[in-house]
Amino acid sequence: xxxGLGKHILAEFYGCDFERLNDPELLERASLExxxxxxATIMSHHFKVFEPQGVSGVVVIAESHLSFxxxxxxxxxAVDYFTCGEHIDIHLAVDVMAEALQPGHTERTLHHRGTELxxxxxxxxxxxxxxxxxxxxxxxxxxxxxxxxxxxxLDRGTGRRQLGYSYLTSGGVTVERGPLQEIAVAESPIxxxxxxxxxxxxxxxxxxxxxxxxxxxxxxxxHPSPRRVLIVGGGDGGLLREVLRHDTVERVDLVEIxxxxxxxxxxxxxxxxxxxxxxxxxxxxxxxxxxARHAAEGSYDVALVDSTDPIxxxxxxxxxxxxRSLSRALAPEGIAAGQSLSPWVQKQEQRELYAELGRVxxxxxxxxxxxxxxxxGLWTFYCCGxxxxxxxxxxxARATRVAAGCRCYTPELQTAAxxxxxxxxxxxxxxxxxxxxxxxxDAPGEGVAPGASTRGQTAGSPQERMAPPPSPVSR
Ligand code: SPD
Numbered sequence: 001x002x003x004g005l006g007k008h009i010l011a012e013f014y015g016c017d018f019e020r021l022n023d024p025e026l027l028e029r030a031s032l033e034x035x036x037x038x039x040a041t042i043m044s045h046h047f048k049v050f051e052p053q054g055v056s057g058v059v060v061i062a063e064s065h066l067s068f069x070x071x072x073x074x075x076x077x078a079v080d081y082f083t084c085g086e087h088i089d090i091h092l093a094v095d096v097m098a099e100a101l102q103p104g105h106t107e108r109t110l111h112h113r114g115t116e117l118x119x120x121x122x123x124x125x126x127x128x129x130x131x132x133x134x135x136x137x138x139x140x141x142x143x144x145x146x147x148x149x150x151x152x153x154l155d156r157g158t159g160r161r162q163l164g165y166s167y168l169t170s171g172g173v174t175v176e177r178g179p180l181q182e183i184a185v186a187e188s189p190i191x192x193x194x195x196x197x198x199x200x201x202x203x204x205x206x207x208x209x210x211x212x213x214x215x216x217x218x219x220x221x222x223h224p225s226p227r228r229v230l231i232v233g234g235g236d237g238g239l240l241r242e243v244l245r246h247d248t249v250e251r252v253d254l255v256e257i258x259x260x261x262x263x264x265x266x267x268x269x270x271x272x273x274x275x276x277x278x279x280x281x282x283x284x285x286x287x288x289x290x291x292a293r294h295a296a297e298g299s300y301d302v303a304l305v306d307s308t309d310p311i312x313x314x315x316x317x318x319x320x321x322x323x324r325s326l327s328r329a330l331a332p333e334g335i336a337a338g339q340s341l342s343p344w345v346q347k348q349e350q351r352e353l354y355a356e357l358g359r360v361x362x363x364x365x366x367x368x369x370x371x372x373x374x375x376x377g378l379w380t381f382y383c384c385g386x387x388x389x390x391x392x393x394x395x396x397a398r399a400t401r402v403a404a405g406c407r408c409y410t411p412e413l414q415t416a417a418x419x420x421x422x423x424x425x426x427x428x429x430x431x432x433x434x435x436x437x438x439x440x441x442d443a444p445g446e447g448v449a450p451g452a453s454t455r456g457q458t459a460g461s462p463q464e465r466m467a468p469p470p471s472p473v474s475r
Contacts, residue, residue, distance in 0.1 A: 005114030006064065006084035011094045013077040015104020021072035022053050030100030035059050035066050038093035040085060063088060068097065077101055082113070087157055087348070091355055091435070098438065106438060108359075123199035125184035126150045127173055149173065149186045149194075151201045153345055153375060163345065165201070165375060167194065174268070178260040180313060185268045191373055193268050195236060197261070197308050204373050205271060208238045211339075211379065212306075213409040214369040214417065216242035217402055219302055219337035219383050221394040221414055226301040227251070230329065232288035232317060232338075234306035235261035237273035243304070244275045245402050253300075255284045255291045257313055289316045295329035303330060305338030310349055318353045323360040323384075335385045340366060343424045344376035354431040357382055362436020365391060366428035367417035369408070378421075380428060391418040 020026060028047050035042055041062040048056045058067040063085035070077040079097050081090045091108070098106055127149050135144040146168055153163040173186040184196040192205030203211070216239055220226050227250045229243050235256030243252060254276075256262060262283065266273050275281065284291060292303070303326045310318040317338070326336045341350040357364040361384035371379040383389070392415045399411035420428065 006082060007088075007090055008080065008082040008113050009090045009094060010109045011079040011081075011097070012107040013079065013098065013101050013103035014075065014106070016070075016072075016075050016077055016101045018053075018072045018075065020101050021070040021075070021077055022055065024049050024055050026100055027055050027057055027068065027070070030097055031057055031059050031066055031068060034081075034093040034096035035061055037096055038081075038083075038089045040066075040083060040088050040093075066093060070101075075104075077103070091352075095438065124177075124182055125173070125175060125186075125196045125199050126152060127169070127184075127186075147173070149184070149196070151196070151199060151375070156348065163375065165373070167191065167201075174264070176260060176264060178258060180258045180260070183258075183260055183264050185264060194373070195261075195264065195269065198311065200309060200311070201373050202308065203236050203238060203269070203272065205269065207372050208272065209406070210369050210408045211371045211374070212238040212242045213406050214367070214413070215239055215304060215306060215337065215339060215381055216245075217399075217406070217409045218367055218381070218414060218417060219304065219335045220246050221399050221402070222383065222385065222389065222391070223301050223333060223335050224395075226335075228300045228302075228331075229253075230292070230295070230300045230303040230326075231255065232292065232303070232305045232307065233257075233314070234304070235259075236265040236269055237262075237276045238269075239304060239306045240278075240281060241272065241275040242406075243302075244278055244280065245405055249280060252278075252281045253284060253291075254281060255286050255288045257285070257287050259285045287313070289322045289325070292322060292325035292329055295325070297328055298331040298334075300329050301331055301334055303334070303336045305336070307339065309341060309346065310353070318349075318356065320356045320359050323357055327360050327384075330385075332386060335383065335389070336361075337381055337383045340380045340382045340428065342374065342376035342379060343427045344378065346375075347427060350380070350427055351431050354382070354428045355435040357384065358432030358435030361385070362433055363387060363389065364429060364432040364436075365389065365418060366420060366424070366432075367391070368420060368424060369413075369417060378424070380424065382428070391415050 024047055043060045043062055045059040053072040054070050056069045058065055063083040066081045068077055068079045081093050083090060127147055130146050130148055132144045132146050148166045149169050150164045150166040152161045155162045167188040169186045170189050171187045173184055175184045181198050186194050188194055194204040195202045225248045226246060227248055229249055229252045231239055231254040234240060234254060240254055305317055307314045307317045316322055340353055343350055365383045366380050367383060368378055368380045370377050394414055396411050399414055403410050
């Protein structure tokens with residue numbers, strides 16, 4: 001996902017074969033194919049063979065460049081790919097180079113370039129007045145004017161609107177612009193109060209129980225005894241309310257970046273906020289990524305990420321460094337889970353998310369629920385932990401107790417939610433697994449959950465055992 005003016009990936013290929021690193025034809029073919037398959041437009045290319053060994057090359061593309069340098073004597077190649085194209089799959093380009101050079105292990109670092117110049121403007125909620133169907137022509141009585149609030153989805157390349165979900169509002173709309181984001185509260189005849197952030201619908205009184213119950217209980221039940229819980233985001237309090245249904249919980253740190261979300265939720269979403277003042281809870285108004293980075297190692301049993309979609313300040317919560325911090329902050333049996341977007345409306349963002357997850361948890365699992373007010377309706381969640389994390393490994397008596405207070409969650413859903421439609425599996429867990437496999441053999445501590453080996457997790461992950469064999473990942 002693009003944050004700033006461009007993406008720059010630096011890939012280190014170690015342990016490559018001397019002959020491959022010294023083969024200009026192979027390198028030319030691979031670099032041109034890498035660029036082409038990633039979706040970029042080739043303008044020119046130049047390759048240089050060195051004596052006694054080594055090859056350098058650059059492929060200039062309309063969207064910037066790919067370059068590589070090889071050191072056959074060290075079995076090493078450096079590959080850089082820089083692009084300002086929103087739709088270009090830079091990881092795929094690196095995959096193609098890796099297929100050609102077959103490194104023993106690789107490291108990838110992703111840099112966002114020009115981030116200071118590309119701050120995203122606040123998006124106000126879009127509220128439009130429309131005439132009720134059948135209104136008479138001429139002067140229109142006020143009662144015939146309807147106010148609709150719309151969540152628009154934009155094309156990633158052009159920024160133009162391509163999809164809108166509209167809700168008739170009944171009553172007034174509250175809009176508050178803060179330093180971080182713009183929040184609106186409106187009321188829908190079907191879904192009750194609705195909270196929007198920067199024009200995107202976050203939660204409604206009508207269907208929030210589905211999302212919050214499923215995001216809380218499924219991962220909490222996969223931990224034998226969750227005592228210490230971290231919630232990143234979730235300032236409306238709905239997720240916290242569900243977490244506290246678990247009588248094992250002793251402490252919850254809720255880290256919300258924007259105090260305004262808490263304040264507006266306290267005012268407008270009374271059924272969400274019931275647990276905010278519980279004695280086990282500490283609310284931190286702080287940046288969740290920084291909080292996780294500084295959390296003591298092994299200090300949480302469960303970490304739940306209840307963020308907005310990857311826009312503005314939340315982007316970092318969908319990227320590898322944050323997942324690495326979470327993995328470090330979790331105790332050995334720890335579970336991390338979070339919302340993982342729509343396979344329909346955010347197909348590419350979702351693939352990118354699972355590729356990032358897979359570098360930390362190659363066996364990342366995914367589960368789903370239907371949230372009618374989220375775009376596409378079918379909503380997904382990631383769920384990660386130590387290798388061998390088994391979606392059916394939960395205490396059913398505990399699940400039954402928790403479910404007694406729920407409107408959506410049931411012990412049956414605990415496992416059923418992990419059975420994904422094929423296209424969802426291909427866009428989520430298959431991507432994570434492929435991305436993890438690419439990092440097999442990385443330095444210890446890189447790309448693995450605490451105490452885990454990447455190789456162990458990749459072979460026969462629980463979701464793989466529950467599902468038919470995956471078809472090849474197509475990017
Ligand atoms: N597309 C919206 C997804 C939002 C997920 N988190 C919302 C916060 C609800 N507690």
